[in-house]
Amino acid sequence: MRDKIIEVILGSGSDFVSGEELSKKLGISRTAIWKHINILREEGYNIESVNKKGYRLIGSPKDLLNPQNIYHNLKTEFIGKNIIHLESVDSTNDYLKKIGNDVQDGTVVISEEQTKGKGRLGRNWQSKSKEGIWMSIILKPEIIPYKAPFITLIAGAAIVKALNNLQVPANIKWPNDIIINNKKVSGILTELSAEIERINYVVVGIGMNVKSLDFDKELEEKATSLYKENYHLSRVEIVSQVLYEFENLYNDYIKNDYKEEILKICKEYSAILNKDVYIIKDDEKELVKCIDISDNGNLIVMDDKDNIQEILSGEVSI
Ligand code: BT5
Numbered sequence: 001m002r003d004k005i006i007e008v009i010l011g012s013g014s015d016f017v018s019g020e021e022l023s024k025k026l027g028i029s030r031t032a033i034w035k036h037i038n039i040l041r042e043e044g045y046n047i048e049s050v051n052k053k054g055y056r057l058i059g060s061p062k063d064l065l066n067p068q069n070i071y072h073n074l075k076t077e078f079i080g081k082n083i084i085h086l087e088s089v090d091s092t093n094d095y096l097k098k099i100g101n102d103v104q105d106g107t108v109v110i111s112e113e114q115t116k117g118k119g120r121l122g123r124n125w126q127s128k129s130k131e132g133i134w135m136s137i138i139l140k141p142e143i144i145p146y147k148a149p150f151i152t153l154i155a156g157a158a159i160v161k162a163l164n165n166l167q168v169p170a171n172i173k174w175p176n177d178i179i180i181n182n183k184k185v186s187g188i189l190t191e192l193s194a195e196i197e198r199i200n201y202v203v204v205g206i207g208m209n210v211k212s213l214d215f216d217k218e219l220e221e222k223a224t225s226l227y228k229e230n231y232h233l234s235r236v237e238i239v240s241q242v243l244y245e246f247e248n249l250y251n252d253y254i255k256n257d258y259k260e261e262i263l264k265i266c267k268e269y270s271a272i273l274n275k276d277v278y279i280i281k282d283d284e285k286e287l288v289k290c291i292d293i294s295d296n297g298n299l300i301v302m303d304d305k306d307n308i309q310e311i312l313s314g315e316v317s318i
Contacts, residue, residue: 001026002036009047009057014227018054046130046211058211058227059130063234065110073240078106079137079247080239088129090116092136093191093205100138100193100201108243110135117207120176120189126219131212133235136205137246141254145194148202149313150262152176152190153297154253155204157265158246159186164269165241168231171271174290174299174316178208179271182318183224185209206242210235259295266293272316277301280315290316 004026009017019030026033037047037055044061062069067083074080082104089095089111096109114134117125127134139151156172163170163178170186173179178186186208193200209215209225210233226233249265252258267273270293278285279301288301288309299311 001028002040005033005036006040006045006057006060009055012056014056014230016050016053016056021054048213058213059235063236065112065133065235065239069236070110070239073236075240075244076106076247078104079250080106080108080243082107084109086111088113088115090114091118091205092134093118093189093203096136096138096203097191097193100203103138105138105140106247107138108135109138110239118189118205119187125187125189125207126212126216126223127207128212132210132225133206133208133239133242135239136203137243139202139204139250141199141202143199143254144197145192145199148192148194148199149190150253150259150297151202151204151250152188153266154249154262155188155190155206155246157262157269158242158249159188159206159208160269161245161249161265162238162241165245166231166233166238168226168229168233171269172266173271173318174266174293175297175313180224180226180229182271184222185224185226185229204246208238210238263293263295263297266297272299272318275318278317279311280317285317 008022008025019033022033023030041047044064046059047055048058049055065085067085070083091114092109092111111134113129114127117127119125152175159178160170160172170178170180176188177184189205191203211227212225215223249262252261272290276287276289279288288303290299290301292300294300294310301309301311
């Protein structure tokens, strides 16, 4: 019976199927349907129910982010060989920073939910349960600290490459936003623990909205999810692809000091190159034209007096 329920709900894609319709089709009571739905939920199906509309399927058990599911799909050498999977945590970045000295290079912490997900500069990152990928990777490269910020670009390049491999036309809004149709679907937060000349570790946090249907009011206009854009992908598949692409590009940079491929991806998939954008600094914004990304990953822009500036970090608004 439960297989039939899943078949019907799955068949209606992103539309709701009412309890009444299910009950008629399958010849059982609405209470029975409701009980079956609860069991399916316990088995790991993510079924949304909305009053007066009915049910719809958001995710199936093979999509649970437990380590076994991910290990099975993963083709990396060291990143994600140790995965810590949590149901809920304040922030995966903060969690990993607490255990940073004791875990192996490439350890990944992934949580179904974050109660205090962080963006840059103390901003908030909405991370509701099972709606997205909220994960952090710890890296222990032997490079001088000033080379670490480039790792944000590597993560951005890996995410757009992975998404484009999965037929999702995502772009990078320098330095750390991944966007689809001009809305943010993913963000990166890189944090560093270092001495003056030596890195203890780098934590790269990646947030991606996969199944989110509703965002908090202030995000409605600017955020989106893969599901909202009609890409129904498994989180496990995305995690495996992102970690794989990340490891390849990261190894290029750390082992071979090879940046060309990373910069090529950042430029090819840039949402802002050759466009006029606002650079936001403190409370001021300046209209500039983006003309390039430098070898160090900085944004090169031209202001209205044709002066060239190199932007090291900051906020860009299209
Ligand atoms: C970022 O900061 O984009 C970095 C986001 C990193 C999140 C990951 S999740 C795993 C790891 N653990 C953490 O605690 N964090 C990392 P920033 O560029 O400062 O953007 C933050 C802004 O994005 C907020 O001020 C909101 O306007 C917007 N925002 C918040 N939640 C969002 C969401 N889920 N989707 C899209 N935009 C969001």
